[in-house]
Amino acid sequence: MPESFQAPIGTRDVLPPESARWQALVAGFAGLAGRAGYGLVQGPVFEDLGVFQKVGASTDVVRKEMYDFEDKGGRRLALRPEGTAGVVRAFIQHRPTTPWKVWYAAPNFRYERPQAGRYRQHHQLGVEALGSDDPDLDVEVVSIAADLYASIGLRRVELGLNSLGDATCRPRYRAALVEHLAARAGDLCDEHRTRWEENPLRVLDCKRAPCAAATADAPVMIDHLCDPCAAAFERVQVGLRALDIGFVVRPRLVRGLDYYRRTTFEFAATALEGAQDAVGGGGRYDGLAELLGGPPTPGIGFGVGIERILLACDAEGAFPTPAATVDAFVVDVTGGDAARDLTALLRRSGIAVDRAFGGRSMKAQMKLADRSGAAVAVLVGEAELSAGTVTIRRMAEGGGQAQSARDDVVAGVRRALAEAAPR
């Protein structure tokens, strides 16, 4: 038996008709981002391993989920686990003028066990805006994500908001948190008992009961913000309220990557059962460009998971897969020349046309015409062939049909399409 293959673990094929949803989603996002002045950025799907290691040394994403490999030249590379690091690397490499606002739709890779809403290759829509620390930019970025959900009819999305402070107040807060944790280290969960010092903030976000109990009365960042950070956080909230974007402040929201500063946020789809309800998230990363060897440059962005939002749409019955249809279907039982020539002619006139192949019976071709969703069928039999005509049939029930000179087929089909009741 010949060996056969299937898609690698945690990956999947997106085929028609479902793929039409992707097209519609990405096109809609491109419109939203474009109208806000964001241009498309297309970066490599893999980067120098160091780009990601620098950015998240203490995070799960980098520590245990990296899809890394060595190429034939001995370079250590990694399939990108998230979008921001590569974009910042590109920013540093090309030094575009700021503010630099870009969007992307691209695959990300994480080596972990797949489950509902989680894949080794998943796809994110996102934006990144570098070069300004104006909190109104935070509002713009968050609003693009919120508008995306709204534009596809996703209603049950909850925005969680937090501030993680900056280089001034974060260390002070961190010291207070460390003091709190040190007194309770023995009570933490198995993983954090020994690792809590590496990234104390993450303990706040740990879902396990021991950590939750030990941090119940722990100090939170937003109570320790310095004046500029507090002012910025306030300005962000004012802006979101002004734009009618609902949110809840979640002081324990920490997020997976450790480069975040000040504003961080996460969108959760409440229609999704189980743990995979995060449909998007992001935040400000003012120290990141410097960390990657570039000039100090503030930045903020978000990523939303395409698979996740489609899953959430399914749960809400929103954003259904658009029906794939053509305008017309050419049926030819005279040998194929007419089908070949008429489909090309009609398509070149801007009409969406399909046809049958393989010299099938008229009955079979009509069945395909019906299934194609075409509003009209263009029939060519021996009679039409010798008369130099075509039969244009409206496929809707009781639609009727009429002869048309073959030379007028384009106009005839256009007319029939205009008259045909929408199916």
Add this chain to the structure above:
RNA sequence: GUGGCCGUAGCUCAGUUGGUUAGAGCGCCGCGUUGUGGUCGCGGAAGUCGGGGGUUCGAGUCCCCUCGGUCACCCCA
């Protein structure tokens, strides 16, 4: 990385305490006389029962291994 459940036609699944040529629905293909779809009727193609090994007179049905799927934990999109 750890654990639960599952693996029978393209899809969704039935398959009695292991027993003759493995089934259904949907889908697909054809036919229902003169060139016409959607409904209906009839017929047809299609499965080495995930793979390998074992027990047995005999295994889709029991045991082991393996691969894959799925869900959950951790974490995240």
